[in-house]
Amino acid sequence: MRKILVTLKRVVDYNVRVRVKPDGSGMAVEGLKMSVNPFDEIALEEALRMRERGEAGEILAVTIGGDECQQQLRTGLAMGADRALLVKCEGEVEPLAAAGILLEVIRREEPDIVIMGKQAIDDDCNQTGQMLATLWGRPQATFASELNLNGDTARVTREVDAGLEVLEVQLPALITTDLRLNEPRYIKLPDIMKARRKPLETLAADDLELAAPPALKALAYEPPAQREKGVVVEDVPALMGMLRERGFLN
Amino acid sequence: MSSVLIVAEHDGQTLHAGVARAASCGLAIGADRLDVAVLGLDCEGVAQQAARIEGVSRVLSLDRSENANPVAAIQAPQVAALASQGYSHVLGPSTTFGKDLMPRVAALLGVPQVSDIMSVEGERRFKRPIYAGNAVLTVEAPAGHIVVGTARLASWPAAGEGGDAAVEGAQTDAELPDHTSWLELKSAESERPDLQSASVVVSGGRALGSSENFSLLYDLADRLGAAVGASRAAVDAGYVSNDMQVGQTGKIIAPDLYFAIGISGAIQHLTGIKDAGVIVAINKDPEAPIFEIADIGLVGDLFAIVPEIQAAVEGS
Known part of the structure; x- marks a missing residue:
C-alpha cells in the first residue's frame, strides 16, 4: 500500500494581520495565533482522501522547527495522520536547507508520494517542494488542483497561468497543492483526544549531520509602500471626467 | 561585473510578455551581458522575438524534441548547465512557469533562490514581498555563488523593443529524466488581452451574483480593449474560472487602469493590484476596504453604474 509523507509548517494564522517590528529587525509574531499553513492542510486532506479511497496506507506528517511545532503535528494527527515526526532545529530554516532535511527523512521513510503546500504563507517562497523533488531526483507536479492515481503513476492537473495543465508522473513523486485541490475537514473533539495517543517522534536536525547549504541573509524588514487614499465621486459623469483628465478613455 | 541569463x-x-519585464530586472542588476535562453521545439520565431528585447546580448536556443512542452524536471538540468557557463545570475519570471522551474535550477546549483524580486538594491541585494505583501524583506544572496531568482512582473516595466541580438543554437550534455510526461493544456479560449499584460483590466467580485451577470463586465471590457479579472470570492462562487483570479493566490498585475467592480477588497485581492496605475472602485458599501486604496471611488449599485459607464464610453 502506498505510503504518503505530508509536510506541515507552523505559520501565523492566515486570519491574523502580521506587522513589521518598529525597529525593522523582523516581524512582530510574538503572541499571535499560530496554525498549520493552509496549503499544507490541503496536502494532508488529499492524503486522507487517498487513504479513504483505499489508495494509500500509512500517512506520516513531518515538520521542522522547535518544540512548539508539536502543536501543528497534533493538529495533523487529529485530522487523521497516522504518525508524526518533528525534526528539531532552532532558527530560520530556508527552503534549500529544509529540502535537505526532508530528503533525509525520505531516505529513512521511503514514501511513494510526498505532498506539500505550494508555498508557506509567511515567507511566500514557493520553493521547498521543487527543491526537494530535485534533490530526491524525482518528478514534481506543482500547484495541483486534481490528483488521480493509477498504479505506479499519478495524473495531476496543475493550475497554471494559461489554464489547466495535465502531467503524468511516475511514482515516487512530489506533489504541491493549490487552493482548489480540496477543502480540508474540520477536526472534531474526539479526534483531538485520539491524536494524543498517536506516535509523535522527534529527531534532532544536528544528528542528521548535514552540511549547511548557502543561505540568503535577511537584512531588513519594512512595511510596504502605501497607496494614498483617493477621492469618492458622486456619479458616472464625474468618474468619466476624472478618467479623461488622467488621459484614459480618450 | 554581472552576466545574467x-x-x-x-x-x-x-514569447511571454513577462520576459521583457524580467529583462528589466536583469538590466537593473547592472548586467554587462544579458542572455535569454529559449527552450523549445521549432522555436525559431520565439527566439527572434527575444532577440528584439532591448538590452539583450544573445539568445541561446535549445531546440530539441524533449523541450516541446515546458516540463520543469526536463528544463532545469539544461538551464543549470547553461547557467554554469560563467553567469553570475539566472532569472525567470515569477509566473507559474518560473515558480515551477527556477527552484529546481537553484537546487541543482546548490544555491538558495530569491523569489519575487521587486527591486534590485545591489548585485546580490534584493527586495521581495513576504506575508502576502504585508512586509518587504531585503535579502542578500551569498557571495561566491550564482544568484537564482524570479522577477515579480508587476514591479518591472517591460524592456523596450528594437534590440537586435544574435540567436545562437546551444547544447548541453545534461542528462534529462523521462519520469514526467506532459499530456495537455486546457486553456480558456479568449479573444481578450492577456490579464497579466493588459493595460486596462475590469474585475468583478461576488456582488456580480452569477456567471451570467459577468457578461456586463465582458461587454465593458470589450469596449475598453480590457482584460477581465475576478476576485477569489467570485472564483470560489463559481462565476468564472480560476485563471481569471487576481490577488495573492491568483495573478499579481499592474495595469495602467484597474476597475474593481463589486469587489470588497480583501487583503489578498489588494496584494494583487497595488502596483496598478489608477484603481477605480465601484461598490454599494461605502465602508468596503477597496475604497481605502482606490484612486477614484463610486458608491452605488453596479448593475446601474456599469451600463451607464458603457453608454458613456460608447458615446465618446
Missing part, C-alpha cells in the same frame, strides 16, 4: 517563457509561438 534569463529563462524565456513561451507557448511555442509567442
Whole structure:
C-alpha cells in the first residue's frame, strides 16, 4: 500500500494581520495565533482522501522547527495522520536547507508520494517542494488542483497561468497543492483526544549531520509602500471626467 | 561585473510578455551581458522575438524534441548547465512557469533562490514581498555563488523593443529524466488581452451574483480593449474560472487602469493590484476596504453604474 509523507509548517494564522517590528529587525509574531499553513492542510486532506479511497496506507506528517511545532503535528494527527515526526532545529530554516532535511527523512521513510503546500504563507517562497523533488531526483507536479492515481503513476492537473495543465508522473513523486485541490475537514473533539495517543517522534536536525547549504541573509524588514487614499465621486459623469483628465478613455 | 541569463517563457509561438519585464530586472542588476535562453521545439520565431528585447546580448536556443512542452524536471538540468557557463545570475519570471522551474535550477546549483524580486538594491541585494505583501524583506544572496531568482512582473516595466541580438543554437550534455510526461493544456479560449499584460483590466467580485451577470463586465471590457479579472470570492462562487483570479493566490498585475467592480477588497485581492496605475472602485458599501486604496471611488449599485459607464464610453 502506498505510503504518503505530508509536510506541515507552523505559520501565523492566515486570519491574523502580521506587522513589521518598529525597529525593522523582523516581524512582530510574538503572541499571535499560530496554525498549520493552509496549503499544507490541503496536502494532508488529499492524503486522507487517498487513504479513504483505499489508495494509500500509512500517512506520516513531518515538520521542522522547535518544540512548539508539536502543536501543528497534533493538529495533523487529529485530522487523521497516522504518525508524526518533528525534526528539531532552532532558527530560520530556508527552503534549500529544509529540502535537505526532508530528503533525509525520505531516505529513512521511503514514501511513494510526498505532498506539500505550494508555498508557506509567511515567507511566500514557493520553493521547498521543487527543491526537494530535485534533490530526491524525482518528478514534481506543482500547484495541483486534481490528483488521480493509477498504479505506479499519478495524473495531476496543475493550475497554471494559461489554464489547466495535465502531467503524468511516475511514482515516487512530489506533489504541491493549490487552493482548489480540496477543502480540508474540520477536526472534531474526539479526534483531538485520539491524536494524543498517536506516535509523535522527534529527531534532532544536528544528528542528521548535514552540511549547511548557502543561505540568503535577511537584512531588513519594512512595511510596504502605501497607496494614498483617493477621492469618492458622486456619479458616472464625474468618474468619466476624472478618467479623461488622467488621459484614459480618450 | 554581472552576466545574467534569463529563462524565456513561451507557448511555442509567442514569447511571454513577462520576459521583457524580467529583462528589466536583469538590466537593473547592472548586467554587462544579458542572455535569454529559449527552450523549445521549432522555436525559431520565439527566439527572434527575444532577440528584439532591448538590452539583450544573445539568445541561446535549445531546440530539441524533449523541450516541446515546458516540463520543469526536463528544463532545469539544461538551464543549470547553461547557467554554469560563467553567469553570475539566472532569472525567470515569477509566473507559474518560473515558480515551477527556477527552484529546481537553484537546487541543482546548490544555491538558495530569491523569489519575487521587486527591486534590485545591489548585485546580490534584493527586495521581495513576504506575508502576502504585508512586509518587504531585503535579502542578500551569498557571495561566491550564482544568484537564482524570479522577477515579480508587476514591479518591472517591460524592456523596450528594437534590440537586435544574435540567436545562437546551444547544447548541453545534461542528462534529462523521462519520469514526467506532459499530456495537455486546457486553456480558456479568449479573444481578450492577456490579464497579466493588459493595460486596462475590469474585475468583478461576488456582488456580480452569477456567471451570467459577468457578461456586463465582458461587454465593458470589450469596449475598453480590457482584460477581465475576478476576485477569489467570485472564483470560489463559481462565476468564472480560476485563471481569471487576481490577488495573492491568483495573478499579481499592474495595469495602467484597474476597475474593481463589486469587489470588497480583501487583503489578498489588494496584494494583487497595488502596483496598478489608477484603481477605480465601484461598490454599494461605502465602508468596503477597496475604497481605502482606490484612486477614484463610486458608491452605488453596479448593475446601474456599469451600463451607464458603457453608454458613456460608447458615446465618446
